[in-house]
Amino acid sequence: MERDRNRDRDRDKSDSYKRKERSDLIFGVHAVIEAIKSDRELNKILIQKGMNKELFLEVKEALNGKSFQLQFVPAEKMNALTSGVHQGVIAIVTPIEYQDIEVIVNDILEAGKYANILVLDRITDVRNFGAIARTAECQGVDAILIPSKGSALVTSDAMKASAGALNRIPVCKTDNLKNTVFFLQQSGLRIIACTEKTAYPLYEVNLRGSVAIIMGSEEDGITQDLINMADMRARIPMKGAIESLNVGIAVGMVLYEKLRQELNV
Numbered sequence: 001m002e003r004d005r006n007r008d009r010d011r012d013k014s015d016s017y018k019r020k021e022r023s024d025l026i027f028g029v030h031a032v033i034e035a036i037k038s039d040r041e042l043n044k045i046l047i048q049k050g051m052n053k054e055l056f057l058e059v060k061e062a063l064n065g066k067s068f069q070l071q072f073v074p075a076e077k078m079n080a081l082t083s084g085v086h087q088g089v090i091a092i093v094t095p096i097e098y099q100d101i102e103v104i105v106n107d108i109l110e111a112g113k114y115a116n117i118l119v120l121d122r123i124t125d126v127r128n129f130g131a132i133a134r135t136a137e138c139q140g141v142d143a144i145l146i147p148s149k150g151s152a153l154v155t156s157d158a159m160k161a162s163a164g165a166l167n168r169i170p171v172c173k174t175d176n177l178k179n180t181v182f183f184l185q186q187s188g189l190r191i192i193a194c195t196e197k198t199a200y201p202l203y204e205v206n207l208r209g210s211v212a213i214i215m216g217s218e219e220d221g222i223t224q225d226l227i228n229m230a231d232m233r234a235r236i237p238m239k240g241a242i243e244s245l246n247v248g249i250a251v252g253m254v255l256y257e258k259l260r261q262e263l264n265v
Helices: 002-016 029-037 053-063 075-081 101-110 126-138 156-161 177-186 224-229 247-263
Strands: 025-027 042-048 070-073 089-093 116-120 143-147 171-174 190-194 211-215 232-234
Touching (some): 042 053, 042 075, 101 143, 101 171, 101 177, 116 126, 116 247, 126 143, 126 156, 177 190, 177 224, 211 247
Parallel strands (some): 042 070, 116 143, 190 211
């Protein structure tokens, strides 16, 4: 009887360590193809290197004319994501619906209001992204703009880090960040590039009114093309030996400065 109790306890312990299937995954060739055909919001599609050629051709045909982000990965990564029969294809579903930046900006300006857009140039850490979204929502940002590729997207981890903010603030993707920033500029928004490559401290730069504030990647900051487009560059003054801040902290400082300036008018 004691042995039975020990066996039951060991079984319960083993069950507690079983991996829970992620709710944001669609796997299997036909399931993923149906998601593609129905225009589900997918962050990316993972394809196993060396997968069955005939099955790959089925997926490839379904992707014809679509712009989903594809990533070819080894079988080990696929198997680490799910214990289900994935057949070499896994789609990662976004937990939100991405919105159209042009519609959002036009609606704001037509209502006679100022537009406050946060542009994230290749921010890759999903937890940073979630924390930034939380700060942006608290500071009155109207929308967050990100590139479709080379950037953290809205995932379950980002949702958790945002403390619900990603359910409240619009997130917009673009296939060409430079062109979309040009649209913002042509719409009357001043483009502010936050970079150390300037002599102008943040508090001397006018952040009032309609602006698009660009924050760069954790690795190498804002791409030079976007810096060149900016109407104004601004740097965060620092006194320490370390020359850079975590981008999530930097976003909070910049957005606070914008709010401070507006409240002091």
